[in-house]
Amino acid sequence: MNILISNSSKEPIYEQIKRQIKESILRGELNEGDPLPSIRQLAKDLHISVITTKRAYDDLEHEGFLVTVVGKGTFVAGQNREFLREKRLRWIEEKLAEVVAESKALGVTLPELIEMLKLLHEDPPNG
Amino acid sequence: MEDVVVLDQVSKSYKGFKLDRVSFALQKGFIHGLIGRNGAGKTTTIKLMMDLVRPDEGSIRIFGLDNRRHGREIRERIGFVYADNPFYDDLTVENMKRVVARFYKNWDEGAFQRYRKQFDLPANKKIKHLSKGMKMKFSIALALSHHADLLLMDEPTSGLDPVARREILDLLTGVIQDENKTVLFSTHITSDLEQVADTITLIHDGKIRFSLPKDEVEEKYVLVKGGTDLLDPDTRRPFVGIRETPVGFEGLSDKPEEVRALFGDRAIYDKPTLEDIMVYTIKFAEGLGEFGHEEHPV
């Protein structure tokens, strides 16, 4: 797993970490039971504060993505099928919301948008 | 999360300087940054913790013990680094180390030799012939070689080039991997803290201006840049300090929502560096909240 932090981004650092870990899990790069680096090791590697990494991990644990076993470390939480699917659906919704906002700003109409969707859907995935 | 060091309403007066009812605590397991100008009280604070200097009022507890009555026990567990590296100049590195090592029950010669090699410290050179950077590294090696639970470091990176500074910072984050260890790092080189500090305490003129987790400090402030035409008595209010030039102004605000509401997208909003925050806060505290480029080039 790679985590890349941008100091100049508007997004707070702990959010960047959360997002990237979530994406790794959702994409299947990280699987149930995989260990994550300790908060201190992560802080050292990323040159950020331990408090930041702790915050990210705590939030992710709250949201059900991670689980901490005392004395052992932090691991990717077991997701049941439904849960994972729901998470992924939610991710799609978020992305669609972004696209819609962008289109509106640009003045793209709904029919144009649907047309674009249709074309993308039919296209074979890029090799 | 326990507090390793607790200062409670500590005051100390010197001729021309006063530490005024200072209270703060250092949580175990973190690197705590202490920033401020030279003469603001950073060194005095550390000296108070080491019982080199006695407070006029207030109490200091380290590891839960009163630092005056249990000074010896406490100092057994403290590794210290001072900016001026007071050593016996005529002794060699090896001999000075021998002298210091005998004072500590938990002296770890293996650890010291590792650091000595890493820092390239010549064992048989007299201390007076070492460069400032070398003396500093020697201090650091000594401080890290007796399994100290608390590291008190007063400007430990001054006199070191950027590569050496990184080395030291990496060492410190390595130390903190053990969550039972704590570091207090006082400096005016804020960029060092940007990388490794977990909390930042700003001390100015004997008073603590803020003591917060680093993230909160950075999220609390915004650096605003805009045209000077945007400034009027109302829009100046949410700013800690403003620097005006003929080609625009730059200001630090601790009310990010308010300034965004005021200026919208007519201004640029940036994340301030610790240095920005320190400089603006201090200049404001000194009554120089607004300064034009002619008087005080930043």
Next chain:
Amino acid sequence: MRSILYKEFMVERTMILIYAAAVVLFSLRVVPIFFPLALSVCLAAFFMFTSMVHEDMNNTHVLINSLPVDRKTVVTAKYVFYLAVGVGFIALDILLEAAAGARLPDIARQSGLALLGFAWFVSVFFPVYIWHGSRFVQIAVVTLFVMGAMAIPIVHHLREKTGLWGIPDAVASLPDAPLYGLAAAATGLVLIASWFLSVRLYERKQF
């Protein structure tokens, strides 16, 4: 305490050797001198100064008091160390003089006086050093030396004139043992009082 003594030794060992060499030279009368014993005491005193200056240089007090050691131990170790050096120089002198054929009872009496003299010296100047630093002590001693030197002809003159009212003869006629016993006891008390004072002063010091 041992760690401090080790420190004193490591920091001062070169100086001690140099001063000891001087003691050797004087006691063997390589350098013609009247009272090598007195001179040994002076050397011990000068050694004390050098050591005090060493300590004040570079503010090493900050280093020592940052280590796990309490102020009382620091002071006590210094007393022990300086007294040991004094005793050492005196013993060295006696050995060499005896080897060179000096009379035992003479040396015994002189060394007793030398020891007491040195103990008084330490008792007086150590608290002063803690209170005002090595600079002050240097000036004080030089002043006293000069005053002493100026006093000698005056005392001599007085002696001619008044025989010092018979006091020295009266004292000399007193039995030795109790006199020395008394002197030793008094010196011991003064030394302890000095130690107490020094500890109090040093504990209150701020660096």
